Amino acid sequence: MAERTLRALLTVLLMAWPPRLRRTHGRAALATALRLISDARARGRAAGLAESAAEAVALLRSGLRLRREDLSAAARAWTTGLAGDARFALRSLRRSPGFGAASVGALALGIGANAAVFSLVEAVLMRPPPYERPDELVVVWSSLPGSEERIPVAAPDAAVLALESRALAEVAFTVRGVDGAVEVGDGDGARHVRLAAVTDDFFRVLGATPRLGRTFDAADGPSGTAEDGAAAPSAVVLSDGAWHSVFTADPGVVGRRIRVNGLPATVVGVMPPDFTLALAPDAGVVTDVDVWVPVRVPLTSFHRDDGRLLDQDSDNTGVVIARLASGATLGTARAEAERIAAGLRTEVPAYAEAGLGFDVRPLRPDATAHARPVLLALLAGVALVLLVTCLNVATLLMARAAARGPELAIRGSLGADRRRLARQLLVESTLLAGLGLAGAVLLAVAAVRGLALAAPTELTPANPLTLDFRATAGAAVLALGSVFLFGLAPAFAPILSGSSRLPRAVATRGASTRRLGRRGLVGAQVALSAVLLLCCGLFLRTVTALDDVHPGFRPDGALSFRVSLRAPDRYRSPAYRAELMDRIRAELSDLPGVRAVGLVGVLPLEGDRWTQPYGLPGQSASEWSANRADFRVVTSGAFEALGTRVLEGRGFEAREDLHEDERVVVVDEKLAARLAPGGSALGATIGIPLDGSAVQARVVGVVEHVRYDRLDADGREAVYVPYRQEASRDVAFVVRTMGDPATLAPLVRSAVRRVDAGVPVFDVITLRDYVRAAVAPRRFAFDLLVLFAVLALVCVAVGLYGVVAFDVARQTRDIGLRMAVGATRARVVRGVLASGLRVGAVGLAAGVVLGGLVARALEGMWYGVGSADPVVWGGVLVVVTAVTLIACWLPALRASRLDPTAALRSE
Amino acid sequence: MTDGLPLTDLAFNILVALTDEELHGYALIKRLREQEGRELLRTGTVYAALARLGDQGWVVDSEGPADDEDPRRRYYRITAAGLAAARAEAARLADVLLEARRKRLLAEPARG
Numbered sequence A: 001m002a003e004r005t006l007r008a009l010l011t012v013l014l015m016a017w018p019p020r021l022r023r024t025h026g027r028a029a030l031a032t033a034l035r036l037i038s039d040a041r042a043r044g045r046a047a048g049l050a051e052s053a054a055e056a057v058a059l060l061r062s063g064l065r066l067r068r069e070d071l072s073a074a075a076r077a078w079t080t081g082l083a084g085d086a087r088f089a090l091r092s093l094r095r096s097p098g099f100g101a102a103s104v105g106a107l108a109l110g111i112g113a114n115a116a117v118f119s120l121v122e123a124v125l126m127r128p129p130p131y132e133r134p135d136e137l138v139v140v141w142s143s144l145p146g147s148e149e150r151i152p153v154a155a156p157d158a159a160v161l162a163l164e165s166r167a168l169a170e171v172a173f174t175v176r177g178v179d180g181a182v183e184v185g186d187g188d189g190a191r192h193v194r195l196a197a198v199t200d201d202f203f204r205v206l207g208a209t210p211r212l213g214r215t216f217d218a219a220d221g222p223s224g225t226a227e228d229g230a231a232a233p234s235a236v237v238l239s240d241g242a243w244h245s246v247f248t249a250d251p252g253v254v255g256r257r258i259r260v261n262g263l264p265a266t267v268v269g270v271m272p273p274d275f276t277l278a279l280a281p282d283a284g285v286v287t288d289v290d291v292w293v294p295v296r297v298p299l300t301s302f303h304r305d306d307g308r309l310l311d312q313d314s315d316n317t318g319v320v321i322a323r324l325a326s327g328a329t330l331g332t333a334r335a336e337a338e339r340i341a342a343g344l345r346t347e348v349p350a351y352a353e354a355g356l357g358f359d360v361r362p363l364r365p366d367a368t369a370h371a372r373p374v375l376l377a378l379l380a381g382v383a384l385v386l387l388v389t390c391l392n393v394a395t396l397l398m399a400r401a402a403a404r405g406p407e408l409a410i411r412g413s414l415g416a417d418r419r420r421l422a423r424q425l426l427v428e429s430t431l432l433a434g435l436g437l438a439g440a441v442l443l444a445v446a447a448v449r450g451l452a453l454a455a456p457t458e459l460t461p462a463n464p465l466t467l468d469f470r471a472t473a474g475a476a477v478l479a480l481g482s483v484f485l486f487g488l489a490p491a492f493a494p495i496l497s498g499s500s501r502l503p504r505a506v507a508t509r510g511a512s513t514r515r516l517g518r519r520g521l522v523g524a525q526v527a528l529s530a531v532l533l534l535c536c537g538l539f540l541r542t543v544t545a546l547d548d549v550h551p552g553f554r555p556d557g558a559l560s561f562r563v564s565l566r567a568p569d570r571y572r573s574p575a576y577r578a579e580l581m582d583r584i585r586a587e588l589s590d591l592p593g594v595r596a597v598g599l600v601g602v603l604p605l606e607g608d609r610w611t612q613p614y615g616l617p618g619q620s621a622s623e624w625s626a627n628r629a630d631f632r633v634v635t636s637g638a639f640e641a642l643g644t645r646v647l648e649g650r651g652f653e654a655r656e657d658l659h660e661d662e663r664v665v666v667v668d669e670k671l672a673a674r675l676a677p678g679g680s681a682l683g684a685t686i687g688i689p690l691d692g693s694a695v696q697a698r699v700v701g702v703v704e705h706v707r708y709d710r711l712d713a714d715g716r717e718a719v720y721v722p723y724r725q726e727a728s729r730d731v732a733f734v735v736r737t738m739g740d741p742a743t744l745a746p747l748v749r750s751a752v753r754r755v756d757a758g759v760p761v762f763d764v765i766t767l768r769d770y771v772r773a774a775v776a777p778r779r780f781a782f783d784l785l786v787l788f789a790v791l792a793l794v795c796v797a798v799g800l801y802g803v804v805a806f807d808v809a810r811q812t813r814d815i816g817l818r819m820a821v822g823a824t825r826a827r828v829v830r831g832v833l834a835s836g837l838r839v840g841a842v843g844l845a846a847g848v849v850l851g852g853l854v855a856r857a858l859e860g861m862w863y864g865v866g867s868a869d870p871v872v873w874g875g876v877l878v879v880v881t882a883v884t885l886i887a888c889w890l891p892a893l894r895a896s897r898l899d900p901t902a903a904l905r906s907e
Numbered sequence B: 001m002t003d004g005l006p007l008t009d010l011a012f013n014i015l016v017a018l019t020d021e022e023l024h025g026y027a028l029i030k031r032l033r034e035q036e037g038r039e040l041l042r043t044g045t046v047y048a049a050l051a052r053l054g055d056q057g058w059v060v061d062s063e064g065p066a067d068d069e070d071p072r073r074r075y076y077r078i079t080a081a082g083l084a085a086a087r088a089e090a091a092r093l094a095d096v097l098l099e100a101r102r103k104r105l106l107a108e109p110a111r112g
Helices: A003-014 A019-043 A045-095 A097-126 A155-164 A202-206 A240-245 A330-347 A349-354 A363-368 A372-403 A405-413 A418-454 A469-492 A504-548 A574-589 A621-626 A638-642 A654-658 A669-675 A741-755 A767-810 A812-820 A825-857 A870-896 A900-905 B009-018 B025-033 B043-056 B080-102
Strands: A137-143 A168-175 A178-183 A190-198 A234-238 A257-260 A263-270 A291-294 A317-324 A357-362 A558-564 A594-600 A611-613 A628-634 A646-649 A664-668 A685-690 A693-703 A717-722 A730-737 A761-766 B059-062 B075-078
Touching (some): A003 A019, A019 B025, A019 B043, A045 A097, A045 A418, A045 B043, A097 A372, A097 A469, A097 A767, A137 A155, A137 A330, A137 A363, A155 A317, A155 A330, A168 A202, A202 A317, A234 A240, A234 A257, A330 A349, A372 A405, A372 A469, A372 A504, A372 A767, A418 A469, A504 A767, A504 A825, A504 A870, A558 A741, A574 A730, A594 A628, A594 A638, A611 A685, A638 A730, A646 A669, A664 A669, A664 A685, A669 A693, A669 A717, A685 A717, A730 A741, A741 A761, A767 A825, A812 A900, B009 B025, B009 B043, B009 B059, B009 B080, B025 B043, B043 B080, B075 B080
Parallel strands (some): A190 A291, A234 A263, A628 A717, A664 A693
Antiparallel strands (some): A137 A317, A168 A190, A168 A317, A178 A190, A178 A257, A234 A291, A558 A730, A558 A761, A594 A730, A611 A628, A646 A693, A664 A717, A685 A693
């Protein structure tokens, strides 16, 4: 190889050497190597080649080894340095416990609270339900023009949909959950369960797999039934809850013979614990199902109740669950459903008059729509808390950096270079971040448990709530980002560290920039806290307004419970049912302390609905559909028991509970006002649907209006018919007592048992608790928001205190000067307070603007209060000002206690 | 002073070679190649060892003797610290040898 090429090659290989050593020894090594090679060449060409190769390899290898040694030496030095930094960081944190506690606390709160709330939101709104490809699933409701209500679909209509729809590949139907009785055959008698009859493809459409056994197949449905199909045992599928509570989690439960509503049945499967069909709660369709039974007659054979204009209180209505065909979209499904509905309207005159249609909605979003506003509001609130805590930590770090200016300057003069300083700050920030994160995880775990307990049922997920790690990670990134950003800043921006190495002019300019920065951060915290406070105030007004709403009945002092007469062979005749209810009523009246007892078909605020059209005098049947009222069955004593005032006339009499001489109804004041504006509605007749035909009934009483649907909306007019007329199987009793109604609970069970031991008694609850549960979501949101607002305000107080105290310490000389030339202590205090208040005022102004926008955006949640309510705004002003004053109080006091001469002498 | 001890074999031998004279790289390698097992000692290896010795402050560059034919040549000289390190290592090795002799691994040197 030519000398020049060899030299070039060896030079290249020298690149492996660390630069420093290459500089010192490179040339000499090259020269020596070339000499050795030429020596070898003298002995022979082969020797020369071998020596060249060997030298080249040796150069490379030694160079790499040198580099490796250099690296491990550096790493060793770094680690020892790191250990020293860690010890220093720990010491300095211990020396300023206030700072440490405040910043770690703020981090833990911000991250932990966010993790917990987000876990809840994720579980309720975002976690996919346990179905196959849930995005393809839709739910179909019946709809009426001009209303957003979800109305259950009649079974025959579901059959039509299944038959004619192309966009919906599979259509299943579930009849509304009803109360039923299951006898397990162990001598314990009938146990109450929630039953739902479903088409045999129900589980298949959802794509849900059972935990034990199987779900239904075609043989369980109508096509599989033999001639005596109705008598053969039906297959049933159990929910996990029922399997545990009724069958004590017996692993051999599959194949067991039981009786359901008096009929023989066989258990064929058990569903997993997380399986549920979640639907919007206001549709009045019970989804908390214990036992599923298959529908064994074709849907088309169900009674549509033609002529009974739109009755939803029958067992023939339910929910259609369907899967979109491949290639079909929600839009095409909706359009097609409308076409099918139009076809139905030509067939069924009642539908045409009412304008009934179909409403196709995506399953999951529809089921969670009720929870979305509250949960998103909570998420926004806790996000604000996170922001406030981040700003707080930033403020604290900034102040600390400024306070450590002299220390850092000394270290700088002792030769610490920027990299070492950065490493020190990195270690400190990591320590802070680590402690904060640890605290956050602890807090989050506890908070999640608390949320799971405290959240109302509408806002809890189907499965147990666990901490979602994505949430923790997200919040942590933001919070810890601020820690590192502001913690490391002094190393990279000396202007932020107040190092006195800078020329005086720059240093003072830096000082005022820093001061502005700190005040800006605190001001931002004030603004965000004001927003939280505002929402708190609005929620408070909403909740108190809801509490004050007169719902049309008196919740205090009454107990309610439900019964269900489901066994078809035992409770077949309406007359018998009416008699049974009457005997129950009599037994209850005999209980000690009872003032009134009545039967109510549907409790207020239940969300269950029985809405029908009615006719004003002189209207033809076709004009009825314009009037819709809530129909309720009641017995005598119902109004007294509920505490609903009878304004005119009377309620039903005891005799009318069992005998119907004449068709009579009681109406509420709203309807009475329509019936006879300005006059009395007593004696007037209205038309009501009954058993498929239109009948006339005489008004014998007018009662006050009851809010059946929701507390915060007035609701519809109501028509009360005697129980005997409908003889519904599922009813509620209300018992009004003189003492504490809760004590009556065991007594009512035994009272009913005395009449008929086979009648299940359930949902025993005082009316007051029942109403409270209706307000629960808003109250829950309020409670959490109060917590958030308090947290934010604490951060504000700490931050403002820190900033003001720091400034006072910095301005000791100036204050001393002012006092020396005559300023009184009071003036000094006023000055400090004023400077603090200025920060608060600016923050409040920003908060007002932001808060106004937020309140407007959440318009739908407020009740009884406008988003610009002056009382609430005034309250926010007062609270923020108070917190500001309290935070500045201590520093102001300290400033006023300064000894002027000492102050003047200080630096 | 205790940093860097015990010396590697090569480092010790370099120090020994430089004890009584300054040497340049080529000469040093030639000298070392005379030792048993070091016939094929390479440049890179030696200069790497020299670099480490230089870091320790035991070997420094030197001008070299005035009568050197090539003024560009780099000479290496041992320092006082280097001498001390070499002495310490020699003493340590002597102790090891003593033990080896005691255990009859090595014959006693001839007296006289």
